[in-house]
Amino acid sequence: MKILQVIPYFTFSRGGDVNVCYNLSKNLTSMGHEVTILTTTFEYDEEDTASINNLTMCPVEYKFNFALFIYSPDMKSWLEEHLREYDIVHLHELRSYQNNIVMDYARKYGVKYVLQPHASTPKHVDKRLFKEAYDFVYGNRIMRNASCVIAVSRSEEYYDRLMGAKDVEVVYNGMNLEDYSILPEIGTFKKSASITSPYILYLGRMDKLKGIDHLIKAFSLFSESYPDYKLVIAGKISDYKSVLNDIIREKRLDDKVVFTGFVKEEDKISIYRDADVFVNPVKYMGGVSLTVFESLLAHTPVVVSPESGELVKEIGAGRIVDYGDVEAIKDAIIDCVEDKAKNCEEIRNAEQYIQTNLSWQAVTERVLKIYERVIR
Numbered sequence: 001m002k003i004l005q006v007i008p009y010f011t012f013s014r015g016g017d018v019n020v021c022y023n024l025s026k027n028l029t030s031m032g033h034e035v036t037i038l039t040t041t042f043e044y045d046e047e048d049t050a051s052i053n054n055l056t057m058c059p060v061e062y063k064f065n066f067a068l069f070i071y072s073p074d075m076k077s078w079l080e081e082h083l084r085e086y087d088i089v090h091l092h093e094l095r096s097y098q099n100n101i102v103m104d105y106a107r108k109y110g111v112k113y114v115l116q117p118h119a120s121t122p123k124h125v126d127k128r129l130f131k132e133a134y135d136f137v138y139g140n141r142i143m144r145n146a147s148c149v150i151a152v153s154r155s156e157e158y159y160d161r162l163m164g165a166k167d168v169e170v171v172y173n174g175m176n177l178e179d180y181s182i183l184p185e186i187g188t189f190k191k192s193a194s195i196t197s198p199y200i201l202y203l204g205r206m207d208k209l210k211g212i213d214h215l216i217k218a219f220s221l222f223s224e225s226y227p228d229y230k231l232v233i234a235g236k237i238s239d240y241k242s243v244l245n246d247i248i249r250e251k252r253l254d255d256k257v258v259f260t261g262f263v264k265e266e267d268k269i270s271i272y273r274d275a276d277v278f279v280n281p282v283k284y285m286g287g288v289s290l291t292v293f294e295s296l297l298a299h300t301p302v303v304v305s306p307e308s309g310e311l312v313k314e315i316g317a318g319r320i321v322d323y324g325d326v327e328a329i330k331d332a333i334i335d336c337v338e339d340k341a342k343n344c345e346e347i348r349n350a351e352q353y354i355q356t357n358l359s360w361q362a363v364t365e366r367v368l369k370i371y372e373r374v375i376r
Helices: 016-030 073-084 097-109 129-143 155-164 188-193 212-225 239-250 265-274 290-295 311-313 326-338 341-355 361-376
Strands: 002-008 034-040 055-060 064-066 069-071 090-091 113-116 148-151 168-169 199-203 230-234 256-261 275-281 301-302
Touching: 002 016, 002 148, 016 034, 016 055, 016 361, 034 073, 034 097, 055 073, 069 097, 073 097, 073 155, 073 265, 090 361, 097 113, 097 129, 097 188, 113 129, 113 361, 148 155, 148 361, 155 168, 155 265, 155 361, 199 212, 199 265, 199 290, 199 361, 212 230, 212 239, 212 326, 275 290, 275 326, 290 341, 311 341, 326 341
Parallel strands: 002 034, 002 090, 034 055, 090 113, 113 148, 148 168, 199 230, 199 275, 230 256, 275 301
Antiparallel strands: 064 069
16 A cells, blocks of 8 residues: 655654654554655654655655744645555644645545544644634635544544544554563662652643643642652743742742753653652643553553543543642642552553553554545
């Protein structure tokens, strides 16, 4: 099968959608399929995919970038010349210039496409006016004309159908399980970061939707009973840190909160491994956050909001707290620190589910079945 993956940018620093596109392409080529990734030169590094055999990268020059709306009109001539060669097109993200033109050429030449919005469908989360304007002109048509929409959770499926998607399949994102076959020695991260105290961990993007402010307030209450603990906030520093610093000063936690900055992939497992509890108190994640399962595979218990804990709740793999409920977050952290038997049970539940359902091999096979059904 000849498969065209379309994504507006291809740089691992952009996170989940790029990782999904990369791992799907890697596994599809290993199964003998021909895969092309059509993208732009925005932040592109050809070394990112140099190790994948039988993968063709087509980075097209772009004219300008406005809030990740990357204008690349030269892509039209590439589509005119090559699109008919492909059996199926897989669009990543929803609101992009690339999707606008690919949809038009796919309809022109009768090539079917599947769409994977990567939990970006809801308008209430951020950039509402931009999203509403885009969807009025393009987004709703892209959604309606997709032969199948791949949602990363049942929560996202709901919003996809609101926009007119006729055929939606939920496929949770995959994980590189081989990375967790041998866990790093306990204390590896603490030693490198010169941390001697036990710590509670948040790892992820730093913005107001992630609930980090609520976590800091909950940690302040937790510290009254557990003064030896620190709170580690890991992830790329953003302007939102000034808001968090104000809360830290107000709660007199200056010596108890550690910001690590960006964490390399090779260091992530050790930072999970050394944490006593991982907390992901976000407002919206589309239902599933892989950082939660990464923590569980590193044998660290988790506290999550329903917005990131759809699967966690279903398989009994962690404590669920409502977004913004500071007291509940504090109580759940204490429960994790004190109830080791419950932690072991939840980690065991997670490992069994992940091994069976979330390997990239299993996920790629599900996506391939969607391709085959759409083509038929």
